[in-house]
Amino acid sequence: MKLKQLESLLGNLDQFTEPKIDLEQYPTRPHIASRMIYTAANTFGDITSKVVADFGCGCGTLGIASALLDAENVIGIDVDSLSLETALSNAEDLEVNIDLVQCDIHHLEWRGPVVNTVVMNPPFGTRKKGSDLDFLLKALKVASDAVYSLHKSSTRDHIKRVALRDFNATSAEVLCELRFDVPQMYKFHKKKEVDIAVDLWRFTP
Ligand SMILES: C[S@@+](CC[C@H](N)C(=O)[O-])C[C@H]1O[C@@H](n2cnc3c(N)ncnc32)[C@H](O)[C@@H]1O
Secondary structure: OOHHHHHHHHOOOOOOOOOOHHHOOOOOOHHHHHHHHHHHHHOOOOOOOOEEEEEOOOOOHHHHHHHHOOOOEEEEEEOOHHHHHHHHHHHHHOOOOOEEEEOOHHHOOOOOOOEEEEEEOOOOOOOOOOHHHHHHHHHHHHEEEEEEEEEEHHHHHHHHHHHHHHOOOOEEEEEEEEEEEEEOOOOOOOOOEEEEEEEEEEEEO
């Protein structure tokens, strides 16, 4: 599938109807989500025919993108049941198969090398300090091949240090810096849209 087609399909997905700020529910826009998964698939061979887990899957955007690029199996995990319902109907609309699990990532226990690749846009840790790193640590434990994740560019040095030194990642590479556009979703948002500088990372466990 071509990048433009992937982006256009992701543009039709429903997103959070009742977003919960405590869970940092912000959708990854199609422009970023499509490039993230397309790069993982076509530059690194980490999606097609692989078992992919989408951590904090929300309405399923990254997992569905992986299924559209022929992942062997996709598992979406989120703590929020309402988002998982939307993810299910999004997957049905596009006629792709993804397994959905309601689970707090902190309680996730996974045994054995089942998952090749984790893709995620985790909470950035603005509501619960450290939740970005909690997601990363768990992802590096679960993935056998690679982890793709978005993190605020302002945390770049810290993320790299912790991933390599504390989480035993064998590599931590920023693939590109992106402008993550956050639409006006919550009452405290004063502007129509805000851009945040975000890094697309590839880690190897
Ligand atoms: C920034 S949103 C990303 C949503 C979706 N992956 C996307 O790319 O559009 C973060 C997601 O993480 C989920 N989340 C937050 N804390 C969580 C936790 N402790 N365990 C599992 N999911 C969590 C939220 O419900 C939300 O769907």
